[in-house]
Amino acid sequence: MGMIIFLVILIAAWQGFYWIGVDVLGLWKPYAVPEPAGVAKRFVELCSDGTLFEATFNSLMRGIVGYVIAVIIGIAVGLLINHFKYLQKNLKPVVLGVQTLPSVCWVPFSILWFGLSTNAILFVVIMGSAFSISISVDNAIKNIQPIYTKAALTMGATKKQMYINVIFPASLPELVSGLKQGWSFAWRALMSGEVMTTSIGLGQTLIMGRDLADINQVMLVMVVIVAVGIIIDKCIFSVIEKRILKKRGLA
Amino acid sequence: MALVLKGLKKHFENSEKATLNEIDLEIESGEFVCIVGASGCGKSTLLNLVAGLEKPTGGQILLDGEEVNGPGADRTVMFQEHGLFPWLNVIENVKFGMKLAGVPKEEQEKKAMHYLEMVHLQDYKDYPIHQISGGMRQRTALARALTMDSKVLLMDEPFSALDKQTSNRLREELQRIWMETKKTILFITHSVEEAVYLGDRVVALSPDTGRIASIISIDIPRPRHVYSPEFVELRHQIMEQVRGEAV
Numbered sequence: 416m417g418m419i420i421f422l423v424i425l426i427a428a429w430q431g432f433y434w435i436g437v438d439v440l441g442l443w444k445p446y447a448v449p450e451p452a453g454v455a456k457r458f459v460e461l462c463s464d465g466t467l468f469e470a471t472f473n474s475l476m477r478g479i480v481g482y483v484i485a486v487i488i489g490i491a492v493g494l495l496i497n498h499f500k501y502l503q504k505n506l507k508p509v510v511l512g513v514q515t516l517p518s519v520c521w522v523p524f525s526i527l528w529f530g531l532s533t534n535a536i537l538f539v540v541i542m543g544s545a546f547s548i549s550i551s552v553d554n555a556i557k558n559i560q561p562i563y564t565k566a567a568l569t570m571g572a573t574k575k576q577m578y579i580n581v582i583f584p585a586s587l588p589e590l591v592s593g594l595k596q597g598w599s600f601a602w603r604a605l606m607s608g609e610v611m612t613t614s615i616g617l618g619q620t621l622i623m624g625r626d627l628a629d630i631n632q633v634m635l636v637m638v639v640i641v642a643v644g645i646i647i648d649k650c651i652f653s654v655i656e657k658r659i660l661k662k663r664g665l666a
Numbered sequence: 667m668a669l670v671l672k673g674l675k676k677h678f679e680n681s682e683k684a685t686l687n688e689i690d691l692e693i694e695s696g697e698f699v700c701i702v703g704a705s706g707c708g709k710s711t712l713l714n715l716v717a718g719l720e721k722p723t724g725g726q727i728l729l730d731g732e733e734v735n736g737p738g739a740d741r742t743v744m745f746q747e748h749g750l751f752p753w754l755n756v757i758e759n760v761k762f763g764m765k766l767a768g769v770p771k772e773e774q775e776k777k778a779m780h781y782l783e784m785v786h787l788q789d790y791k792d793y794p795i796h797q798i799s800g801g802m803r804q805r806t807a808l809a810r811a812l813t814m815d816s817k818v819l820l821m822d823e824p825f826s827a828l829d830k831q832t833s834n835r836l837r838e839e840l841q842r843i844w845m846e847t848k849k850t851i852l853f854i855t856h857s858v859e860e861a862v863y864l865g866d867r868v869v870a871l872s873p874d875t876g877r878i879a880s881i882i883s884i885d886i887p888r889p890r891h892v893y894s895p896e897f898v899e900l901r902h903q904i905m906e907q908v909r910g911e912a913v
Contacts, residue, residue: 562745562747562749563749563751565719565737565743565745565749566743566745566749566750566751567762567766568718568719568737569717569718569719569737569738569739569741569742569743569820570739570742570762570763570766570810570814571737571738571739571740571763571766571767571814572766573766576766580762580765580766581751584751584753585751585753587753662753662794663752663753663794663795663796664752664794664795664796664797665752665796
């Protein structure tokens with residue numbers, strides 16, 4: 416509730432600044448500054464012709480597909496790095512380095528290899544999030560309390576049993592945090608990928624707003640991108656995280 | 667002989683002298699042996715070697731005539747910190763080792779309940795680990811260890827992280843459980859009283875040499891009582907002995 420009041424105040428202040436800065440004093444050009452009323456108007460328009468829904472749905476689908484592939488690759492690489500000392504020593508620094516690359520850096524490669532297609536976008540999403548997941552997996556396993564694995568060893572656990580019955584559940588809380596972070600990387604990378612293509616999506620709608628000199632549309636899409644990011648975080652990842660921690664008496 | 671240690675030696679790379687040196691010890695099946703010594707005398711190292719969690723620098727460990735090579739279910743350890751899994755509840759924790767061994771579900775249930783009753787936790791079987799007390803956690807760990815039917819049960823100061831009252835209560839129960847089950851137990855402790863109370867034999871380690879300083883048979887019949895004159899006498903005697911060697 417307090418949050419909603421805060422947002423209302425924020426929007427009112429924004430509208431106030433617009434009136435003073437654009438309408439009264441004429442300090443700023445109206446095409447360069449969005450206004451809440453304009454954004455709301457654009458929201459109604461883009462909703463009624465279905466554009467916004469289609470764009471959000473397409474982006475979300477791409478985001479999910481890319482993310483799922485990134486999770487599979489990320490976990491596999493993470494497990495390998497964790498398991499083999501050689502890879503831990505030599506591959507991990509490379510993965511860490513690559514992970515610091517902003518995802519937009521992968522755009523030239525993706526266009527050369529996949530053209531202006533959905534695959535090009537997926538490539539950027541995967542490269543943008545898989546390696547952060549790998550690093551999280553490796554760290555999550557390293558942070559397991561040694562007593563868990565020791566206890567299981569003295570109860571006769573084989574390597575496979577150790578992974579299934581101890582390493583996986585023990586690292587789960589940290590793993591979910593890593594996956595959550597991976598999603599936020601994927602979602603950001605998705606936008607880097609989408610602004611370059613013409614297939615319908617939030618990124619493309621944003622660029623279309625720029626091309627039409629419609630700053631309210633640009634702002635609207637930004638708000639939607641943030642909203643989707645928050646909703647996925649709060650409704651999926653945070654819920655899972657809390658449930659796991661509560662079950663273990665950690666929350 | 668269930669467990670035989672022959673000329674066992676452990677010398678950590680970064681330390682000047684050997685932590686354990688020429689340890690010779692034979693433990694019979696059904697025997698309760700306590701290892702005592704001041705902290706840093708290598709008693710936990712000894713347990714880790716027998717458990718297979720660490721490798722000896724020299725000598726041999728034989729279990730029923732076979733050389734120990736790495737950890738295994740025939741030498742389950744009960745740790746000082748319970749080592750229970752927080753993502754499982756009490757009974758799931760107790761069943762863990764049986765599950766790994768592929769014991770049929772019905773038998774797991776039966777055996778788990780049997781040992782939970784033995785440690786008086788049958789009413790807490792569905793509790794999450796974080797909702798039970800430290801003493802109850804150690805009882806759960808004890809029940810879990812008992813289900814393993816290990817050839818030797820290794821206990822690494824299992825009661826020392828508990829308050830005095832709980833710790834005394836648990837050692838009384840361990841004495842009773844041992845009398846019922848006659849498991850072979852190698853028990854590590856820094857408390858002479860605990861060692862004399864529980865053990866058939868008490869093995870004192872010397873921190874200076876890393877060798878066995880003395881092995882004392884405890885012939886007081888069970889159930890033992892810490893206030894009985896013979897107990898007090900023997901405890902005093904061994905304490906003097908261990909203290910003398912430790913200095």
